[in-house]
Amino acid sequence: MFIGIQEPATMSVHEIRHPLVQHKLGLLRQKSLSTRSFRQLTSEVGSLLTYEATSDLVLEDYQVDTWMGKAPAQRIRGKKITVVPILRAGLGMLDGVLGLIPSAKVSVVGVYRDETTLQPVAYFEKLAHDIDERTALVIDPMLATGGSMLACIDMLKKAGCTQIRALVLVAAPEGIRKVQEAHPDVSLYTASVDQGLNEDGYIMPGLGDAGDKIFGTK
Numbered sequence: 001m002f003i004g005i006q007e008p009a010t011m012s013v014h015e016i017r018h019p020l021v022q023h024k025l026g027l028l029r030q031k032s033l034s035t036r037s038f039r040q041l042t043s044e045v046g047s048l049l050t051y052e053a054t055s056d057l058v059l060e061d062y063q064v065d066t067w068m069g070k071a072p073a074q075r076i077r078g079k080k081i082t083v084v085p086i087l088r089a090g091l092g093m094l095d096g097v098l099g100l101i102p103s104a105k106v107s108v109v110g111v112y113r114d115e116t117t118l119q120p121v122a123y124f125e126k127l128a129h130d131i132d133e134r135t136a137l138v139i140d141p142m143l144a145t146g147g148s149m150l151a152c153i154d155m156l157k158k159a160g161c162t163q164i165r166a167l168v169l170v171a172a173p174e175g176i177r178k179v180q181e182a183h184p185d186v187s188l189y190t191a192s193v194d195q196g197l198n199e200d201g202y203i204m205p206g207l208g209d210a211g212d213k214i215f216g217t218k
């Protein structure tokens with residue numbers, strides 16, 4: 001029997017208004033931020049989004065042996081999670097997510113957005129062999145047009161994965177709509193639903209090019 005998180009029939013969008021998340025998001029938006037600080041904050045917000053996205057994991061009761069004998073305790077039932085970073089920028093959130101779920105399997109997906117057409121180009125896929133039994137937490141700092149997230153979800157579903165949650169630092173309404181229409185069963189956790197996209201497909205105000213900021217490539 002699959003024991004995981006039960007997904008609602010329609011896509012739910014969770015904008016996490018927690019003060020720590022909003023404070024860190026403000027810092028991430030600063031124009032002059034070092035690669036080191038951007039990387040650190042991306043990981044921290046990734047961790048806080050994970051905390052929210054796992055708040056309905058199913059618990060089971062058990063007895064723990066303590067210093068004074070048996071005592072009632074609870075543990076997560078199943079523990080079947082795979083984290084799915086979308087290369088490259090998704091790697092920036094991975095440490096933070098694994099900090100809270102250290103034993104999760106990691107399924108890596110490579111997708112980049114063609115700079116001219118804005119269309120997603122899938123180039124890598126290495127998924128947990130039992131992904132059909134796992135809840136997937138897809139991580140990517142940016143949901144812009146939604147093309148990259150859609151390409152990733154398509155890969156996961158093709159491999160038999162039925163429980164998918166997307167964790168992004170910032171989301172554009174255009175991308176949310178696209179994912180919502182194609183995959184209403186996928187829930188989204190984000191620090192901010194931003195204003196929208198500019199003519200180059202960048203999120204406004206967004207974070208700029210997250211991949212370049214995490215890896216220091218521009």
Ligand SMILES: O=P(O)(O)OC[C@H]1O[C@H](OP(=O)(O)OP(=O)(O)O)[C@H](O)[C@@H]1O
Binds near residue numbers: 142143
């Ligand atoms: O919603 P979309 O319009 O598809 O855009 C979002 C994608 O763009 C960025 O990746 P990018 O293509 O820059 O690749 P990188 O992470 O390797 O820099 C970002 O990390 C998302 O994956």
Ligand SMILES: O=c1cc[nH]c(=O)[nH]1
Binds near residue numbers: 144201203207209
């Ligand atoms: O605003 C955006 C859009 C796509 N990719 C980014 O890194 N930033």
Ligand SMILES: [Mg+2]
Binds near residue numbers: 210
């Ligand atoms: Mg990039």
